[in-house]
Amino acid sequence: MKRLNSQLQQDGAPLELILLIRTLLAACKEISFRVSQGALAGVLGSTLSENVQGETQKKLDVISNQILKDILSESGYVKAISSEEEEGVVPCSEDGNYLVSFDPLDGSSNTEINSLIGTIFSIAHAPQWMEANDPSAFLQPGTQMVAAGYVLYGPSTMLAMTTGRGTHLYTLDKTHGGFLLTKDNIQVPEQTSEFAINTSNARHWEQPIQDYINDLLAGSDGPRGKDYNMRWVAAMVGDIHRVLCRGGIFMYPFDKRNPEKPGKLRLLYEANPMAFLMEQAGGVASTGEGRIMEVMPTEIHQRVPVIIGSKEEVETCVSKYQ
Ligand code: AHG
Ligand code: MN
Ligand code: MN
Numbered sequence: 430m431k432r433l434n435s436q437l438q439q440d441g442a443p444l445e446l447i448l449l450i451r452t453l454l455a456a457c458k459e460i461s462f463r464v465s466q467g468a469l470a471g472v473l474g475s476t477l478s479e480n481v482q483g484e485t486q487k488k489l490d491v492i493s494n495q496i497l498k499d500i501l502s503e504s505g506y507v508k509a510i511s512s513e514e515e516e517g518v519v520p521c522s523e524d525g526n527y528l529v530s531f532d533p534l535d536g537s538s539n540t541e542i543n544s545l546i547g548t549i550f551s552i553a554h555a556p557q558w559m560e561a562n563d564p565s566a567f568l569q570p571g572t573q574m575v576a577a578g579y580v581l582y583g584p585s586t587m588l589a590m591t592t593g594r595g596t597h598l599y600t601l602d603k604t605h606g607g608f609l610l611t612k613d614n615i616q617v618p619e620q621t622s623e624f625a626i627n628t629s630n631a632r633h634w635e636q637p638i639q640d641y642i643n644d645l646l647a648g649s650d651g652p653r654g655k656d657y658n659m660r661w662v663a664a665m666v667g668d669i670h671r672v673l674c675r676g677g678i679f680m681y682p683f684d685k686r687n688p689e690k691p692g693k694l695r696l697l698y699e700a701n702p703m704a705f706l707m708e709q710a711g712g713v714a715s716t717g718e719g720r721i722m723e724v725m726p727t728e729i730h731q732r733v734p735v736i737i738g739s740k741e742e743v744e745t746c747v748s749k750y751q
Pocket of ligand 2: 532534535536665699
């Protein structure tokens with residue numbers, strides 16, 4: 430089986446980017462090990478602190494963030510990082526050439542039930558003019574990403590990654606610690622009968638998404654003329670993995686609970702990397718108003734509505750917004 434290194438070389442990734450990705454994945458392998466120890470190592474449950482988004486941090490949120498931060502800031506490849514668990518950007522090496530944004534542990538409420546969780550990341554060039562502690566360089570649209578991916582800590586530890594030449598899936602071989610290519614150039618089916626949305630928020634949604642979901646729920650008796658199935662992992666990384674593997678549509682739309690939070694998911698380290706992976710696999714990623722990867726961020730923890738997945742289904746959903 431092909432190793433990650435060979436696939437990255439085949440896709441034309443520059444050497445320094447390959448070295449950075451390998452460094453980042455070394456951190457993810459350590460997180461994978463810590464996650465798998467679970468209650469034996471006392472890593473489950475919550476801390477007493479909240480992150481900048483006002484969410485109670487799980488112990489594994491803090492541990493995963495620290496592992497990534499330590500390894501990336503010592504690597505020399507990274508000028509600065511932004512993380513869900515850090516209020517501001519973290520300056521790393523003045524002469525680092527890359528910026529890394531990450532959600533160290535996505536779906537961390539699942540740690541308590543031994544269910545799917547993962548790490549999501551995106552990588553962009555650090556502009557020459559940038560001071561390492563300047564957050565403005567992170568405010569680039571997703572189209573500027575040079576690589577993105579996630580590591581899913583499930584029954585097996587898997588990596589989905591793109592450097593802009595297709596989306597490939599790798600599986601961690603824990604006997605020697607390497608990521609091996611297990612599916613190259615994923616193609617997400619354009620049609621689907623499976624959707625993922627947290628319907629408990631339905632009363633807060635805007636009209637277009639209400640109308641769209643009502644059509645799906647009407648099944649073969651409604652305008653779509655077929656029955657749909659629903660899945661919700663409560664970890665974007667798990668839901669997007671399913672969509673990449675067999676198609677589907679995943680939504681976390683704007684809702685009216687808090688107008689300052691347009692949706693729940695964060696642009697830099699959740700929506701953008703997943704959008705890049707999905708587009709590279711032939712899928713579509715929209716806010717309802719436009720392409721996620723073209724949103725110009727105004728702050729590093731910015732939230733966006735997310736509608737992502739099989740091409741025809743996302744287009745049908747987005748047509749409700751026009
Ligand atoms: P995080 O654990 O990094 O804060 O992210 C959780 C996110 C996302 O992964 C998931 O799709 C969503 O929150 C689940 O939201 P609900 O609480 O509405 O199920
Ligand atoms: Mn998350
Ligand atoms: Mn998280």
